[in-house]
Amino acid sequence: MPKSSALQLSRRGVLAGSAATVAATAVPDAGAQAAAAAKPATSEVSFKVNGRTRKMRLDTRTTLLDALRDHLQLTGTKKGCDHGQCGACTVLVNGERINSCLSLAVMHEGDAVTTIEGLGTPDDLHPLQAAFVKHDGYQCGYCTPGQICSAVGVLDEIGKGIPSHVTDNLEAAPQTSNLEVRERMSGNICRCGAYSNIAEAIAEFAGAKGSRA
Ligand code: FES
Numbered sequence: 780m781p782k783s784s785a786l787q788l789s790r791r792g793v794l795a796g797s798a799a800t801v802a803a804t805a806v807p808d809a810g811a812q813a814a815a816a817a818k819p820a821t822s823e824v825s826f827k828v829n830g831r832t833r834k835m836r837l838d839t840r841t842t843l844l845d846a847l848r849d850h851l852q853l854t855g856t857k858k859g860c861d862h863g864q865c866g867a868c869t870v871l872v873n874g875e876r877i878n879s880c881l882s883l884a885v886m887h888e889g890d891a892v893t894t895i896e897g898l899g900t901p902d903d904l905h906p907l908q909a910a911f912v913k914h915d916g917y918q919c920g921y922c923t924p925g926q927i928c929s930a931v932g933v934l935d936e937i938g939k940g941i942p943s944h945v946t947d948n949l950e951a952a953p954q955t956s957n958l959e960v961r962e963r964m965s966g967n968i969c970r971c972g973a974y975s976n977i978a979e980a981i982a983e984f985a986g987a988k989g990s991r992a
């Protein structure tokens with residue numbers, strides 16, 4: 780069967796040739812893909828953090844939280860769940876509170892970001908920070924920066940001039956105002972359970988702000 784044998788050899792030859800062709804064309808593509816995978820896409824971004832313009836070239840997948848903590852060393856903002864469930868990463872962007880773990884840094888071109896470091900300093904505490912100290916609004920303190928940034932946002936949401944029913948001490952205030960503040964703060968989890976003291980601190984700050992308005 781020389782004819783059949785020749786035919787088989789011929790088929791092997793064709794298959795071997797095809798495989799070599801596929802390999803020759805596939806290897807460069809695989810190499811290019813591997814190179815692309817090893818070098819993630821980056822982008823320039825510029826935004827203000829606590830009043831200071833910061834320019835960075837970042838992996839486009841970098842969250843605002845990681846940009847603040849890992850690239851700008853602003854570690855006051857905490858990473859709790861990294862999934863938008865605890866509020867530890869809360870910062871203010873253009874005056875509104877957001878979970879920085881859920882937001883890509885490159886989305887904030889031109890924005891004004893305020894972190895806990897921008898609210899006050901150890902020598903010159905923001906009134907809300909001072910209220911948290913006064914009322915022991917924390918135990919381990921891990922959730923505290925997010926609680927304070929969130930509370931600043933909450934009181935702004937309620938109104939520039941804080942409604943009188945919120946300016947009173949929560950103990951004496953109508954139940955609805957207590958509930959409203961607690962509801963608006965419900966995205967900020969405190970694993971130590973310091974909620975009562977946190978609410979008292981916010982109430983005191985709201986009262987002081989209201990009396991100034
Ligand atoms: Fe962002 Fe928990 S770390 S919500």
Ligand code: FES
Pocket residue numbers: 916917918919920921922923968969970971972973
């Ligand atoms: Fe510890 Fe809130 S003070 S988690």
